[in-house]
Amino acid sequence: MTYKWNYLTLTTDQKIKKDELTKEIQLDPVLIELLLKRGISSVEEAHKFLYPSLSDLHDPFLLPDMEKAIMRIEQAIGNKERILIYGDYDVDGTTAVSLVYKFLRKITNNIDYYIPDRYDEGYGISIQGIDYAVETGVKLIISLDCGIKAIKKVAYAKEHGIxxxxxxxxxxxxxxxxxVAVVDAKRADSIYPYNELSGCGVGFKLVHAFSIRNGLSFSDIEPLLDLVAVSIAADIVPITGENRVMMHFGLKRLxxxxxxxxxxxxxxxxxxxxxxxxxxxAFKIGPRINASGRMMNGKEAVDLMLASDMTQAREKAINIDKYNEDRRELDKRITDEAVDFVDxxxxxxxxxxxxxxxxxxHKGIIGIVASRLTEKYYRPAIVLTKSGGLISGSARSVNNFDVYKAIEACKDILExxxxxxxxxxxxxKExxxxxxxxxxxxxxxxxxxxxxxxPQITVDAEISLNAITPKFVQGLSLFNPFGPENENPVFVTRGVQDAGGSKLVGRGFHHIKLELVDRTVSEPVQAIAFSSDTHFKKIKEKxxxxxxxxxxxNRHGGSSYTQLLIKDIMG
Structure with missing residues (x-):
């Protein structure tokens, strides 16, 4: 695959700012440049970015209808009404349900949770879910990661006194x-300062607001940030602003x-x-949680995340892992069929x-297959299958093409x-x-x-190998956690050569373990280039x-060393 390298450059104003910030912040000038390319142009912004603090979380009561939501929850608890926590079957939905249920069950016993079946009920609020609430005496449903378009379903619930x-x-x-309340930062009337929260993140803001109103300490809810971190990474929301703060502390908890x-x-x-x-x-924990909803029912993922001891947790994790193995086999077969059809x-x-x-x-796999097709052919991909008398599909896209808007343009023929x-x-409909x-x-x-x-690679900066010092690497670590809109910076170094120890490794010997030098260093720098064996002859010829x-x-056996993860080779 041939990549195009796109170089990010500083504007004239940013260059002036770089000189100013370099004098005020004890950081390598290249790293100052990275801050500016992320839209960070003041000492205060840089400090907030490099050193996340829980005090930077916004007031949850700035979210639309949060006041109404907390008042209704307090009313339900005071009147001993039965509450149902309802969420989607993916990672974001199941972590959100787990988080809110975990918090509220310490306050009330009149609580239950519900995850719709992907195949029988589909995405979002379902009539079956509301009927379950009616049958079990529920008076209040709190929906997480879904419900924003469920006008008819909410009306149906209201007819039944819920x-x-x-x-x-x-x-x-x-x-x-x-x-009673619609808590969503993307509402047109929202004044909330950040609108990229995950569904689980919104759930965290709900329990944060309840804690503030009822005099509880933040330390009572901080342990729940491990679930928020999982949701942020798995749902691929931007790791900026509040998400960056919650991810930082969630990873610490994990x-x-x-x-x-x-x-x-x-x-x-x-x-x-x-x-x-x-x-x-994103690649190990999330897929296993998702596998439950893809292969069986997402409720099992919630059961796991609510485990009260390690014996229970291990037992449920083994089941989830088995679902993931089944999912991987199915994923490979269907992906092979899809690729064969396209080719x-x-x-x-x-x-x-x-x-x-x-x-x-299989309906539970089509989203993964769509991702594989987008990666292979670098085009938006929609994969559709039959489910419950209707056709269901999952779509994935390439940079700069809004697949949601494209689908929305067809809404008159969609269910x-x-x-x-x-x-x-x-x-x-078919x-x-x-x-x-x-x-x-x-x-x-x-x-x-x-x-x-x-396929394109955005290059953040061009450096020589002698720039990669322990101090530089330590400064770069402050940019973690990496993810959407705060990607791991990509560097370019020109004119590197094999120091003599480069070799092919891995099954099939398709990867290159590299030892590289350029004109600025004599000690080789370690690197790995996956699926790059076509470049090996040229490299060994120096x-x-x-x-x-x-x-x-790279951490291995209690020790660590700096390694370059090669994305592309030219020359």
């Missing part, structure tokens, strides 16, 4: 459900004293003796997007849809399938430029090449 508090982070329509349930998953992932990172959550029966040159339908594909800029879901495919193809053809279909990479701390 109030709703909606805590969501998705984009609302013009009309809001007739709930690495020091996680809940029994998360500790069970950490053990099963083989992460017990390692420093857990955002990537570990042999889909004229990729004539399309700027991919929309595939197969009624036999339901929701999501974000780069990931969305939809449901439609008779509307071909029209939807035609329209989406037309929208993507008009909205996607050719350069958007070429031909100079240009590399772009991120800088990692």
């Amino acid at each position: 109030d709703f508090i909606i805590c969501d982070h998705h984009m609302p329509d013009e009309e809001l459900p007739d709930a 690495n020091s004293n996680p809940s029994f349930g998360l500790r069970g998953i950490i053990e099963i992932c083989g992460l017990s003796k390692k420093t857990i990172t955002v990537n570990d959550i 042999n029966r889909f004229n990729i040159a004539e399309h700027k997007s991919i929309v595939l339908y197969n009624e036999t594909w 339901n849809f929701g999501g974000h800029t780069y990931a969305a879901g939809l449901t439609l 008779e509307n399938l071909h029209e939807f495919m035609r329209r989406f193809d037309e929208i993507s053809f008009e909205g996607i430029e050719s350069k958007m279909m070429q 031909q100079p090449v240009d590399i772009c990479y991120t800088i990692e701390e």
